[in-house]
Amino acid sequence: MSVAPLWDELTERLLPVFTTYRSHLADLPVEVKADTTLLTEADVAVQRIIVDAIRATEPDAAIIAEEDERQGPREEVARAGGRVWVIDPIDGTAEFVQEKRVEFCSVVCLLEDWQPVSAFVLAPELGSGGTPLVVTGDARGRRLTLDGATVEPPSDPREDRWLSATRSAGAPPRDFDRAAEETGFLLKTRTTSQTLDMVRAAIDLSGRTAPSLPPFELFWRRRQKVWDGIAGLCLGTAAGLRHCAEDGEPLPLTPSFFSQAEPVFASTVMGRPDVISWFLGTPH
Template identity: 60%
Template structure:
């Protein structure tokens, strides 16, 4: 069997012209608001169909896929009955950015789970690089390997701390206590949601040299009610990078058959980042500790 990297290469080749086509005619692209107040376009459906077809061509027609736009409303019996090998797909993470011609923070996301745990992931941001060129990142948990545009890179955990936090939130959700504590501790905050996956990517990998303006790395990513397809690939990259991921009590995140079989698997909260930044968060948002 081909390695999963061959699937990543195929997806990049197939997805880039599809994204370019839809982005060239945004004015004629209908946009629908879903029940959770996120956006849906024909591009989301087209990209999802392409990705799922590629996965099933690679892994067999019986490949088990959890995809954002699969419209599942009941227990996922295919997931419940499988051996823990599951593909998670978010066709366009950051659709609200995708439909704005001036924005570039959107991406297509695939994560492979094996034995119910993230094993490999691929993120393609078609226009994120300087000059609106693609940026791709893949992760392999078994080898702790991270590839940025096909070249192996060191994780952000091995670089100097930047004192930045991604603490994006749902509309209407306020966290004034956290905001004050973070600013007092010296952290800069990002609170507006663009692409959760790209924020998690920036927690695991430094991409600032590839973007204009430079998009700096985050020391900590915190999100409540994070859907699986928004988080699986980012959590896979974090694991490969040696970062810590947990819930708001410091407990490991749920990766079980029952959780993944839900119609919309959702983490109550995701706290991911440098161990010292996660420790600061868990210890009452006090001054961050330096190693």
């Protein structure tokens, strides 16, 4: 099954929905979930569109979606044989509900044999002038696209070398922060969309966004929920990046992990192999 028609359908169906909700933010109720993340009617509506589109072509699809409110084990995922869809309807809801912010996106990732193989990221207003950007990744074919055109991952390191390593607002600098700055890295520490930070590790978006967003040489998060990271891992694989836990061990891409009610990576690190090697040798 080719996923390209599904990605096209989702782009066509979701953009008007985002436009409608973003034009009425003042009237949009915002809930705070138990984990302190935000939930709006838009998250639920976008998730429903994505799930319906997947089930129209794959009625028995095993789906993990952020807003599905699962409490117990996902037995249908355990029985899926490794073919699973993961959905984050709006990654970066805290950005979405603020009129001037644009770092939010819809995310879909297809797993086969428990590995991320195809990813779709729609950022409705991230492009210059508030235009949409669509990123897709084919991990097996090592292909990345931006707005339908094949793109290459960032090549040689830039003079301004950025890492995505967020921390809680108001938290003091970490030993890692000091080590990174001493090595010459610049740090992004404010949390926005985790997926979009991973996109920027796989693709150079500078020049396509306003203000210009530089690429990251490394992405690091603790306690990352699967819907916030699995598409980014797919894009990273397509870009030839390395990913692992912060101790260097492989991530648990297993049936038991994905079958949890809320699969969460203890830590996620993704980037160029040489930068990962540097990271593993620093205090963190």
